Amino acid sequence: MSLHLSKLIFVLVWLALVLLVRLAIKRRSYPYPLPPSPKSLPLIGNLLQMPESHRWLHFYRWSRDTYGPIMYLNLGGLSMIVLSTHEAAMDLLVKRGAHYSDRPRFVVAGDMVTKGMHQLLRQYDSAYRLHQRLEAPLLSVQASEHYQPVQELESRQLLLDLMKSCDEEGERGVEFYHFFDRTAASIIYFLLYGYRFKTGHEPELQDAHSVQEAAVETIQLGKYIVDVFPSLNVLPRVFAPWKAKAEALYILERDLHLGNFNRGLASPGWNLTKQLKEASSLNATKATASDEELAFDLGIIGDAALDTSSAALQWFIVAWVTHGSGFVAEAQLLLDQVVGRDRLPEFEDRPYMPFIDAICNEVLRWRPVVVGGMPHLAGQDEMYNNYRIPAGSMVVGNHFAITRDESVFGADVDSFVPERWLINDPKEKPSLKKLPQTGFGFGRRMCTGRHIALNSMFISAARLLWAFDVQLAAAEDRSEVKNMGEQWGSADMKAGDTGCIDGFNLRPKHFKVVFRPRGPWARMLIMERGNTHEHLLEHGDIQHENPE
Ligand code: HEM
Numbered sequence: 001m002s003l004h005l006s007k008l009i010f011v012l013v014w015l016a017l018v019l020l021v022r023l024a025i026k027r028r029s030y031p032y033p034l035p036p037s038p039k040s041l042p043l044i045g046n047l048l049q050m051p052e053s054h055r056w057l058h059f060y061r062w063s064r065d066t067y068g069p070i071m072y073l074n075l076g077g078l079s080m081i082v083l084s085t086h087e088a089a090m091d092l093l094v095k096r097g098a099h100y101s102d103r104p105r106f107v108v109a110g111d112m113v114t115k116g117m118h119q120l121l122r123q124y125d126s127a128y129r130l131h132q133r134l135e136a137p138l139l140s141v142q143a144s145e146h147y148q149p150v151q152e153l154e155s156r157q158l159l160l161d162l163m164k165s166c167d168e169e170g171e172r173g174v175e176f177y178h179f180f181d182r183t184a185a186s187i188i189y190f191l192l193y194g195y196r197f198k199t200g201h202e203p204e205l206q207d208a209h210s211v212q213e214a215a216v217e218t219i220q221l222g223k224y225i226v227d228v229f230p231s232l233n234v235l236p237r238v239f240a241p242w243k244a245k246a247e248a249l250y251i252l253e254r255d256l257h258l259g260n261f262n263r264g265l266a267s268p269g270w271n272l273t274k275q276l277k278e279a280s281s282l283n284a285t286k287a288t289a290s291d292e293e294l295a296f297d298l299g300i301i302g303d304a305a306l307d308t309s310s311a312a313l314q315w316f317i318v319a320w321v322t323h324g325s326g327f328v329a330e331a332q333l334l335l336d337q338v339v340g341r342d343r344l345p346e347f348e349d350r351p352y353m354p355f356i357d358a359i360c361n362e363v364l365r366w367r368p369v370v371v372g373g374m375p376h377l378a379g380q381d382e383m384y385n386n387y388r389i390p391a392g393s394m395v396v397g398n399h400f401a402i403t404r405d406e407s408v409f410g411a412d413v414d415s416f417v418p419e420r421w422l423i424n425d426p427k428e429k430p431s432l433k434k435l436p437q438t439g440f441g442f443g444r445r446m447c448t449g450r451h452i453a454l455n456s457m458f459i460s461a462a463r464l465l466w467a468f469d470v471q472l473a474a475a476e477d478r479s480e481v482k483n484m485g486e487q488w489g490s491a492d493m494k495a496g497d498t499g500c501i502d503g504f505n506l507r508p509k510h511f512k513v514v515f516r517p518r519g520p521w522a523r524m525l526i527m528e529r530g531n532t533h534e535h536l537l538e539h540g541d542i543q544h545e546n547p548e
Pocket of ligand 1: 302305306308440449453
């Protein structure tokens with residue numbers, strides 16, 4: 001019997017068993033129906049209707065036009081609940097957080113590639129809580145304030161790199177992605193391990209990117225049949241091709257994270273590696289964490305920060321070239337009033353220019369980077385809004401839909417309108433409305449790095465707006481870039497025309513822009529301190545007490 005035939009027979013027998021179990025379960029009577037769902041087929045459920053890409057956009061339209069805020073999908077026996085309003089996400093993922101903080105089991109990415117040490121994928125168990133207790137104080141609002149010196153340094157370096165590159169490239173424009181990637185990486189690697197990146201082409205960073213890319217691929221649900229049917233993992237290696245791949249990836253990840261961990265411990269100044277190691281040794285509970293686990297904690301924080309922070313700034317540039325005529329002039333006028341032209345914007349200016357934060361918040365709302373949301377798991381059978389949420393369902397807040405919830409964000413949700421974040425009372429100074437930052441997720445699994453992310457975005461956006469006028473390079477495809485800024489929710493917009501690179505993180509396709517200094521004063525101030533690479537931040541610049 002050929003290998004393929006025996007594999008097929010095994011899978012068919014397994015599927016038949018799943019069907020029998022499901023039929024047995026169905027016979028039990030439940031008082032509430034499942035949430036609305038597209039019509040499904042026996043056994044495979046809605047698997048054939050699952051869009052291959054831009055799921056978040058299709059799900060948004062399905063829920064808006066037909067199925068409503070809570071939608072049910074059957075993925076060959078696996079229940080998926082898609083939440084499309086802020087209220088539904090808050091009710092389930094936050095208010096009932098005790099039952100919705102687990103993750104679905106990612107056999108390949110979680111159990112095998114990272115051996116249960118991936119904080120983003122961990123179950124909400126005692127190991128998760130131990131590592132959360134160790135990590136949270138290092139990423140808190142207060143701790144993040146101590147990290148601002150490196151964000152100031154790197155955003156200054158970003159201006160210099162962009163200006164120099166533009167001087168060389170002229171009207172051909174620059175690949176700004178690369179510079180944003182370098183900046184994000186240098187900030188987080190300095191914080192984690194005490195070293196920075198000068199060019200963004202360093203082998204350490206290339207390795208990190210390639211390991212991350214391969215690892216992110218393993219998180220895509222449905223990529224490996226074993227993630228849908230975990231019991232298939234009992235198959236011997238010869239029938240389970242994912243096993244060899246996962247083991248090779250584990251070794252790559254472990255070597256990368258442990259290598260950085262040891263480098264962090266050996267580096268001269270302050271860094272989070274030393275701080276996490278110390279916090280772990282001071283940990284009052286009996287539970288301990290090995291060096292490998294701590295190395296994975298730091299490595300996963302690095303991975304979580306790298307692409308997301310850069311992608312958020314890239315969407316800021318998309319907003320600038322597609323909607324800039326209104327908000328950029330207003331922001332630059334404000335920067336001239338508050339900061340003037342004798343110095344760069346600083347964090348201390350922030351309370352006087354809420355409009356810059358409004359722009360950043362709107363970018364994160366308009367083009368949420370983790371666009372489809374990160375799945376949580378329903379821990380028990382529950383009723384919500386007269387629907388049954390079956391235990392074990394994957395529950396996901398579709399960020400693209402939730403950021404378009406008119407009851408929270410007001411009218412015209414598909415447009416880029418920073419003003420929606422401002423309280424504009426003519427009698428008061430403008431200030432920020434307390435609207436939810438839904439792009440960072442919900443409940444106990446909400447992004448722990450959000451304060452660092454928002455600080456980085458604020459200082460980079462403020463300085464870019466202060467320093468440059470930005471224009472799409474002449475040779476670029478104007479219609480493709482225009483589509484990146486269009487109203488994606490509109491029925492006329494084809495998913496494939498959005499001009500984005502779809503994936504776990506949403507990024508715009510590559511295009512070039514020209515960064516023109518706004519005047520000789522900007523050029524002079526950007527040049528004034530030159531490269532910052534030799535400026536090492538020692539303990540004196542970042543002082544942070546170890547958590548008790
Ligand atoms: C614009 C930038 C960022 C965005 C949009 C973002 C978004 C997210 C989202 C949606 C989640 C999952 C939330 C959920 O399950 O409901 C998450 C988790 C996480 N993020 Fe971020 N993130 C960003 C930047 C960062 C940064 C800079 C760091 C670290 C310094 C970070 C560290 C983490 C960690 C450790 C988790 C896992 C939380 C857990 O499962 O307990 N993120 N992030």
